[in-house]
Amino acid sequence: DIQMTQSPSSLSASVGDRVTITCRASQSISSYLNWYQQKPGKAPKLLIYAASSLQSGVPSRFSGSGSGTDFTLTISSLQPEDFATYYCQQSYSTLRTFGQGTKLEIK
Amino acid sequence: EVQLVESGGGLVKPGGSLRLSCAASGFTFSSYSMNWVRQAPGKGLEWVSSISSSSSYIYYADSVKGRFTISRDNAKNSLYLQMNSLRAEDTAVYYCAREAAGIENWFDPWGQGTLVTVSS
Numbered sequence: 001d002i003q004m005t006q007s008p009s010s011l012s013a014s015v016g017d018r019v020t021i022t023c024r025a026s027q028s029i030s031s032y033l034n035w036y037q038q039k040p041g042k043a044p045k046l047l048i049y050a051a052s053s054l055q056s057g058v059p060s061r062f063s064g065s066g067s068g069t070d071f072t073l074t075i076s077s078l079q080p081e082d083f084a085t086y087y088c089q090q091s092y093s094t095l096r097t098f099g100q101g102t103k104l105e106i107k
Numbered sequence: 108e109v110q111l112v113e114s115g116g117g118l119v120k121p122g123g124s125l126r127l128s129c130a131a132s133g134f135t136f137s138s139y140s141m142n143w144v145r146q147a148p149g150k151g152l153e154w155v156s157s158i159s160s161s162s163s164y165i166y167y168a169d170s171v172k173g174r175f176t177i178s179r180d181n182a183k184n185s186l187y188l189q190m191n192s193l194r195a196e197d198t199a200v201y202y203c204a205r206e207a208a209g210i211e212n213w214f215d216p217w218g219q220g221t222l223v224t225v226s227s
Binding site for chain 2: 032034036038043045055098
């Protein structure tokens, strides 16, 4: 199975900060990498697909980059509604796997 | 509006069985692969199983292989997960999610989830 490792596991930041979350795959997954946001008690929501494509309706302060094994999710200027947990997921293998999550908290 | 609604969760004893359902609406269900993803209390997301649009291709996570069975009824716009030999570690919120058509295969949308608790 392809293992996905996110860093950091948790992150404290302030409104207006620029934040970057990284995701590393245990083998090359080309650009088959997706990012989700999850708020407490809610279902995950798709933010970025195919490594860098912004899902419709998602604010442009979110962006994704990378290919192969190393990927990043960047939030250019944190807003209060962005404090949540973020997950990466690979869709290269038929056995889909998620990263362990990054919890973004208010400093 | 594209919508997925899970049902069937509840409290079950270790070794017991449960069948989850996911009702789809607002899109051509028979054209999409579907997935189950679970989340144990306070933990991250774990992919459980996927099924192709015509049920030709089915995959399971190692943690549930041999105990869980995914299926679908395209005439009823419904996805199912039959869970047997349940263990305490299967306790989780179970989400169904539609897989994007094409090759990139992201999950969108997701249902609201149904809670399965395995406890004596």
